[in-house]
Amino acid sequence: MAGQQAGGADSRSLWFNPPDDRESGRRPLTRERVVAEALAVISAEGAQALSMRAIAARLGVVPGALYRHVRSKEQLYDLVLDAVLAEVGCQADPGVPWAAQVGALARRLRAVLENHPGIAALLKARDPVSPASLAVAEAFLAPLSAAGLPGHRAALAFRLVYDYTVGFALGDPTSPAEQRLRDTATRRELHAFLRSLPADRFPAVAAYGTHAWADDRDQRFNSGLDTLFRGLQAELGPARVPSAAALQVDEPQDRGRRQGRTAKASADGLG
Amino acid sequence: MAGQQAGGADSRSLWFNPPDDRESGRRPLTRERVVAEALAVISAEGAQALSMRAIAARLGVVPGALYRHVRSKEQLYDLVLDAVLAEVGCQADPGVPWAAQVGALARRLRAVLENHPGIAALLKARDPVSPASLAVAEAFLAPLSAAGLPGHRAALAFRLVYDYTVGFALGDPTSPAEQRLRDTATRRELHAFLRSLPADRFPAVAAYGTHAWADDRDQRFNSGLDTLFRGLQAELGPARVPSAAALQVDEPQDRGRRQGRTAKASADGLG
DNA sequence: CTATATAGTGAACGACGTTCACAGTCAATC
DNA sequence: GATTGACTGTGAACGTCGTTCACTATATAG
Numbered sequence: 001m002a003g004q005q006a007g008g009a010d011s012r013s014l015w016f017n018p019p020d021d022r023e024s025g026r027r028p029l030t031r032e033r034v035v036a037e038a039l040a041v042i043s044a045e046g047a048q049a050l051s052m053r054a055i056a057a058r059l060g061v062v063p064g065a066l067y068r069h070v071r072s073k074e075q076l077y078d079l080v081l082d083a084v085l086a087e088v089g090c091q092a093d094p095g096v097p098w099a100a101q102v103g104a105l106a107r108r109l110r111a112v113l114e115n116h117p118g119i120a121a122l123l124k125a126r127d128p129v130s131p132a133s134l135a136v137a138e139a140f141l142a143p144l145s146a147a148g149l150p151g152h153r154a155a156l157a158f159r160l161v162y163d164y165t166v167g168f169a170l171g172d173p174t175s176p177a178e179q180r181l182r183d184t185a186t187r188r189e190l191h192a193f194l195r196s197l198p199a200d201r202f203p204a205v206a207a208y209g210t211h212a213w214a215d216d217r218d219q220r221f222n223s224g225l226d227t228l229f230r231g232l233q234a235e236l237g238p239a240r241v242p243s244a245a246a247l248q249v250d251e252p253q254d255r256g257r258r259q260g261r262t263a264k265a266s267a268d269g270l271g
Numbered sequence: 272m273a274g275q276q277a278g279g280a281d282s283r284s285l286w287f288n289p290p291d292d293r294e295s296g297r298r299p300l301t302r303e304r305v306v307a308e309a310l311a312v313i314s315a316e317g318a319q320a321l322s323m324r325a326i327a328a329r330l331g332v333v334p335g336a337l338y339r340h341v342r343s344k345e346q347l348y349d350l351v352l353d354a355v356l357a358e359v360g361c362q363a364d365p366g367v368p369w370a371a372q373v374g375a376l377a378r379r380l381r382a383v384l385e386n387h388p389g390i391a392a393l394l395k396a397r398d399p400v401s402p403a404s405l406a407v408a409e410a411f412l413a414p415l416s417a418a419g420l421p422g423h424r425a426a427l428a429f430r431l432v433y434d435y436t437v438g439f440a441l442g443d444p445t446s447p448a449e450q451r452l453r454d455t456a457t458r459r460e461l462h463a464f465l466r467s468l469p470a471d472r473f474p475a476v477a478a479y480g481t482h483a484w485a486d487d488r489d490q491r492f493n494s495g496l497d498t499l500f501r502g503l504q505a506e507l508g509p510a511r512v513p514s515a516a517a518l519q520v521d522e523p524q525d526r527g528r529r530q531g532r533t534a535k536a537s538a539d540g541l542g
Numbered sequence: 543c544t545a546t547a548t549a550g551t552g553a554a555c556g557a558c559g560t561t562c563a564c565a566g567t568c569a570a571t572c
Numbered sequence: 573g574a575t576t577g578a579c580t581g582t583g584a585a586c587g588t589c590g591t592t593c594a595c596t597a598t599a600t601a602g
Contacts, residue, residue: 126448160499167395204408
């Protein structure tokens with residue numbers, strides 16, 4: 001909404017349209033622009049490189065100017081987190097089994113978090129209750145409770161999947177440690193080191209350790225989600241356990257239970 | 272390696288044991304003392320309050336002096352992480368079912384992490400391969416593979432439980448956000464806020480949200496662990512499958528196992 | 543045209559990690 | 573016993589950070 005005060009400037013000098021505000025110039029600062037630039041810094045150089053001075057420099061402004069639009073760096077963190085979480089699309093397709101819905105959401109959440117390196121740490125450390133975070137929570141809770149989990153259980157299941165996803169995204173693939181593992185040589189070195197461990201003291205690590213540290217992240221994440229869903233499914237009833245590998249394109253299972261138990265849960269106070 | 276140069280000092284003067292260093296005096300700095308003081312700062316004021324200058328002040332020393340014993344704050348982080356992980360007792364009781372072993376270990380890990388506020392974030396962000404972290408990995412992997420999970424699966428299961436535990440500990444109960452939730456008034460406020468959400472946009476959050484944010488942490492952690500174990504059990508097969516593959520490990524490995532300095536040397540190598 | 547609100551400036555403050563020339567101390571050597 | 577030399581700790585500095593504050597420029601209202 002902050003667009004067009006350009007008219008005033010135009011009327012002032014007919015001859016010379018200053019190269020102006022069109023794309024980069026003197027466009028006035030707004031909170032949105034500050035947050036957007038913060039996101040740009042994070043995407044480009046990671047959250048640990050986010051400094052007030054860097055943002056100010058990119059905006060062609062002196063550091064102190066930012067404090068007209070943002071109370072503190074802490075508040076900026078909250079705004080940034082909300083903006084990032086808003087990038088998770090929260091529309092769901094109710095025609096699809098619960099595990100597929102929740103799985104797709106978790107995958108989107110992980111993708112968004114890993115596109116903003118270092119943001120997961122902030123998210124976990126602050127855990128703000130913001131509009132976007134509520135939308136995410138709703139998107140998780142709806143299919144879980146529609147699947148038949150009573151309210152309390154649905155909330156626990158949500159936190160389980162959410163904590164796992166954020167926790168996973170924290171081991172961020174652009175961190176120096178993970179980056180080094182991308183290099184085949186260091187990977188070989190790590191393998192060799194792990195295998196060289198004394199077999200009487202670290203037998204399992206020596207044997208399987210390489211999978212635990214160097215395996216493909218996608219596979220690890222999806223496998224974890226599958227295990228998690230199997231556990232939730234078992235909780236849901238001894239019915240059928242869907243083969244979880246292909247949950248993204250599964251056949252519809254049973255629909256029409258949406259809005260089962262909404263009324264009940266409002267009865268229980270806090271435990 | 273750094274222990275006992277005291278012998279030399281003793282032999283030097285038979286008559287007079289200088290009142291000295293007994294408790295506080297001029298005792299020389301060592302890497303261990305620096306790390307220990309760092310742990311003390313973290314336990315007392317959290318990891319975000321850990322500064323070189325704070326450690327130096329507590330040790331009655333000028334900041335630059337620390338750099339004689341520690342290359343950088345980064346290296347100090349690695350040393351601190353190893354020291355913290357070493358506090359997780361890794362001796363297992365092979366007589367109990369795998370889920371009990373893994374569960375007990377995960378609970379100990381969480382307890383240790385939450386006793387050092389803010390440490391989980393460092394652990395996740397750095398994920399060092401240190402002596403103590405190898406010991407923890409071994410303690411997780413052994414019962415899992417002994418339970419019949421083939422090596423690859425055991426490694427994935429270990430990472431799943433480990434990532435969940437560390438991720439959970441990250442939402443640290445001493446953080447300002449969680450601390451505020453301890454206060455009944457703010458809790459009521461949060462409840463009221465959640466229930467006041469537009470029921471057409473956030474029905475599930477309005478109904479069950481309070482469990483997701485304000486429920487007891489212990490209950491949440493244990494419930495998550497249970498769900499997780501159910502998932503792993505399902506993966507293990509409806510009946511226990513005694514896979515002959517990895518059973519060498521279910522023999523008690525090393526009962527008198529003091530978790531010693533064995534692999535310590537290699538820690539210095541990777542800093 | 544003047545008065546007022548406001549967005550941005552420039553300079554500073556204190557805390558941080560880190561470096562470096564120097565001084566103090568002790569063991570071994572000449 | 574004096575000299576050397578290796579270390580350990582000192583004091584002061586550098587550059588960066590978040591944040592504050594008195595100021596100036598600007599744009600609108602009366």
